[in-house]
Amino acid sequence: MAKKIRVTVWNEFRHEKKNEKIAAIYTKGMHGAIAAHLKAQGDFTVRTATLDEPEHGLTDEVLAATDVMTWWGHIAHREVADEIAAKVHSRVLEGMGLIAMHSAHLSKIFTRLMGTTCQLKWREAGEREVLWVARPGHPILQGIDDHFILPHVEMYGEFFDIPEPDETILISSFAGGEVFHSGVTFRPGAGRIFYFRPGHETYPIYHDANVLRVITNAIRWAAPTGRMEFGVRNKPMGWFEKA
Amino acid sequence: MAKKIRVTVWNEFRHEKKNEKIAAIYTKGMHGAIAAHLKAQGDFTVRTATLDEPEHGLTDEVLAATDVMTWWGHIAHREVADEIAAKVHSRVLEGMGLIAMHSAHLSKIFTRLMGTTCQLKWREAGEREVLWVARPGHPILQGIDDHFILPHVEMYGEFFDIPEPDETILISSFAGGEVFHSGVTFRPGAGRIFYFRPGHETYPIYHDANVLRVITNAIRWAAPTGRMEFGVRNKPMGWFEKA
Amino acid sequence: MAKKIRVTVWNEFRHEKKNEKIAAIYTKGMHGAIAAHLKAQGDFTVRTATLDEPEHGLTDEVLAATDVMTWWGHIAHREVADEIAAKVHSRVLEGMGLIAMHSAHLSKIFTRLMGTTCQLKWREAGEREVLWVARPGHPILQGIDDHFILPHVEMYGEFFDIPEPDETILISSFAGGEVFHSGVTFRPGAGRIFYFRPGHETYPIYHDANVLRVITNAIRWAAPTGRMEFGVRNKPMGWFEKA
Amino acid sequence: MAKKIRVTVWNEFRHEKKNEKIAAIYTKGMHGAIAAHLKAQGDFTVRTATLDEPEHGLTDEVLAATDVMTWWGHIAHREVADEIAAKVHSRVLEGMGLIAMHSAHLSKIFTRLMGTTCQLKWREAGEREVLWVARPGHPILQGIDDHFILPHVEMYGEFFDIPEPDETILISSFAGGEVFHSGVTFRPGAGRIFYFRPGHETYPIYHDANVLRVITNAIRWAAPTGRMEFGVRNKPMGWFEKA
Numbered sequence A, B, C, D: 001m002a003k004k005i006r007v008t009v010w011n012e013f014r015h016e017k018k019n020e021k022i023a024a025i026y027t028k029g030m031h032g033a034i035a036a037h038l039k040a041q042g043d044f045t046v047r048t049a050t051l052d053e054p055e056h057g058l059t060d061e062v063l064a065a066t067d068v069m070t071w072w073g074h075i076a077h078r079e080v081a082d083e084i085a086a087k088v089h090s091r092v093l094e095g096m097g098l099i100a101m102h103s104a105h106l107s108k109i110f111t112r113l114m115g116t117t118c119q120l121k122w123r124e125a126g127e128r129e130v131l132w133v134a135r136p137g138h139p140i141l142q143g144i145d146d147h148f149i150l151p152h153v154e155m156y157g158e159f160f161d162i163p164e165p166d167e168t169i170l171i172s173s174f175a176g177g178e179v180f181h182s183g184v185t186f187r188p189g190a191g192r193i194f195y196f197r198p199g200h201e202t203y204p205i206y207h208d209a210n211v212l213r214v215i216t217n218a219i220r221w222a223a224p225t226g227r228m229e230f231g232v233r234n235k236p237m238g239w240f241e242k243a
Helices: A020-025 A029-039 A060-064 A082-094 A102-106 A108-114 A209-222 B020-025 B029-039 B060-064 B082-094 B102-106 B108-114 B209-222 C020-025 C029-039 C060-064 C082-094 C102-106 C108-114 C209-222 D020-025 D029-039 D060-064 D082-094 D102-106 D108-114 D209-222
Strands: A005-011 A044-050 A068-072 A097-101 A121-133 A147-157 A167-174 A179-186 A193-196 B005-011 B044-050 B068-072 B097-101 B121-133 B147-157 B167-174 B179-186 B193-196 C005-011 C044-050 C068-072 C097-101 C121-133 C147-157 C167-174 C179-186 C193-196 D005-011 D044-050 D068-072 D097-101 D121-133 D147-157 D167-174 D179-186 D193-196
Touching: A005 A029, A005 A209, A029 A044, A029 A068, A029 A209, A060 A082, A068 A102, A068 A209, A082 A097, A082 A108, A097 A102, A097 A108, A097 A209, A102 A108, A102 A193, A108 A193, A121 A179, A147 A167, A147 A179, A167 B167, A167 B179, A179 B167, A193 A209, B005 B029, B005 B209, B029 B044, B029 B068, B029 B209, B060 B082, B068 B102, B068 B209, B082 B097, B082 B108, B097 B102, B097 B108, B097 B209, B102 B108, B102 B193, B108 B193, B121 B179, B147 B167, B147 B179, B193 B209, C005 C029, C005 C209, C029 C044, C029 C068, C029 C209, C060 C082, C068 C102, C068 C209, C082 C097, C082 C108, C097 C102, C097 C108, C097 C209, C102 C108, C102 C193, C108 C193, C121 C179, C147 C167, C147 C179, C167 D167, C167 D179, C179 D167, C193 C209, D005 D029, D005 D209, D029 D044, D029 D068, D029 D209, D060 D082, D068 D102, D068 D209, D082 D097, D082 D108, D097 D102, D097 D108, D097 D209, D102 D108, D102 D193, D108 D193, D121 D179, D147 D167, D147 D179, D193 D209
Parallel strands: A005 A044, A005 A068, A068 A097, A097 A193, B005 B044, B005 B068, B068 B097, B097 B193, C005 C044, C005 C068, C068 C097, C097 C193, D005 D044, D005 D068, D068 D097, D097 D193
Antiparallel strands: A121 A147, A121 A167, A167 A179, A179 A193, B121 B147, B121 B167, B167 B179, B179 B193, C121 C147, C121 C167, C167 C179, C179 C193, D121 D147, D121 D167, D167 D179, D179 D193
């Protein structure tokens, strides 16, 4: 039997505590909704971690035992300790998968991996979003036809200040006329990153079947198959022929 | 003084002959409208060529004297001789720039360079298109702010079956809700290709100031700075140290 | 249990018939050596096909039942029927994986997918090649450390006229001083392509454990997870909201 | 007349002060050698800046008046103030070109833009390097044939931990058998980056005609043609139609 993929679902978990309407949508937090779906799949070992836990729930033990991490943050990016962000960054380069969702575009971990501002245009008007498939047959889009629709969302619009993606697999249009790189992949070091736009706290995005399907596929796609290890980098002439 | 860029504006030139309304928009053909704008810039030497001329106007002499070619075709792609398409293909790989516009997505020369079907969704409903800048500061977008609008266009929608572009610099949304990779670059061999979506025959697209600005910038960007030459490819040991 | 990946190992199979030394290295043809290794893995259904079979062994039934095809050709690229090459091309765009090996760089199927000449420098001097990992952790490189060595090979040198690859995962150096993009990936349409340099007919390359490991990994990586289907492409306003 | 490109040649300038042999190779510092070559071209306005000047010579005025910056650092990366590195980073994203040379791979500014460790293998044995052209016709390679040779260099070997480059235009082989991505481009934000490997302090690399030609070409290629400006990012419905 194939080994299970060890997933850590990380959530800032502040909106759900402060706002009754949001708490009603996500009774166990956004992390709880995502984790419950993942647990039901059978091929994942799932844990959750949140900002207000010691070390944000991301101890060295948890990091070492995580194959893929999903990240959601919004109003408290600055409260994430630099030291923890640096550890997550190193783990991604060593091979851990990272699924950055929605407002995680401004998280310490995502901006550090991108090297850019990751800024964008935005609007909260509950408008319709159509997510168009720009790479049919991609493993992350398994089970998705040529588009799917989210009826009420926060808008994110171009220019999205990220490097040219390795793959652009989803592009959104919004009722207001803007467009966005809504599903993009990057492969720094030995790791794999998927940025996935959907997910505002005030809409039940993480209960949507297509959104959950994409997240699930993305975790499978991002699971590591090898590691980056440098060891001693100063190499004498002929070192590889003596091995 | 810098050398002028030698441009050949190629047009199928059939719609304009057959349809009075189109002839009224483009009194000298679409090629005439584009060529007139380019001639006014001062840094181009411009000629035109059309399908019904001998060798489609693309003799060996013309090809050898072309730095950048713009291509527009729609209803008569199949009438372009394979031999001529092959010569244009070779010239692009050797370093000639190519600006493929609108329905040229299905031309022999573009599909051959892409290696894919280049198919897409489409609709003729005269709807509004917003072209969003996805790479600010790109030379092809000089003088363009963060978007521009075309009030009445034919829609092209994803999935657009091209390889992952080297750069996606413009993404369109349409009133109907679709999106499209409207400005994309590729650099096969020593050549540079820019695919630019705007340009249906029944709308005055090639009289639009922003469209003409992008075409003009793209020609400057695509002008060759070197050549690909293979020569003898079977190389003895040590050949490069004897030179 | 996961479904087996259906592999078709295609070989020109001419050298092995004409040259005793080559026949001694590959007693059942290069396709036989590769197929035997794949059969031993347990997760593949393997068939072979060769140039001199009717339809080159690539009937519509075989193509429809192939998830990933490996291709080796050298002296008889021109004998591959255009019609068959076109069918294989379509299947790749629809989602079939393609592993193009060594001299397949000039095959009809590979050059058609690339859109370029695919030319390169070369030398037959039996020199040493070191293949360096340029993307640790890539699924195709599972089980490979930071390099592997082939003691006697034909040299291929840059410039290799292919489009900018999606990923460059292996770069070779040769004893004579040249370098080469030896492992590169592309993802046209819904398909995945891996070009893998090793494989001359006069050296026992396809008996090398690392070469076989890379081919095996590449087939797993290239196996389809979805399809590209266009259907009717002319779409009325509002079509996706009525669905 | 075209506007001159304003170049700031930045150098750590420590080796030249401490080591007589290095001082003998670069009597006015490495920055002095590079600046002298650039001044002779006619299309640049050149200034230099070094680590030990106030604000490392990179005041707000200097940054605002720089179109392209070249960067060389090695033993004192940590002494570059975070605040200054952050300002240079912002300027690159806004559109300034950056030419990072040799050991600048570990500089604060380069690693911050890449988002990766930028680590590599290395050896100081004065061995021969051959730089092979992997993209003929690229503007940065104008005047370069298919390769050039540096007789005595420090070796840098793969894996080089950078993101998949936008373009790989030079690949090196070393006498010892290693290979390296020696000329790579990136385009974050509105800026353009060229990483160029040659340049150790103990060899007269910045007196080599081909090296100087590549640096000169790269500065012209990286000169900005536009800016990234975000302004107010929260956009009401219909904002772009009222403009």
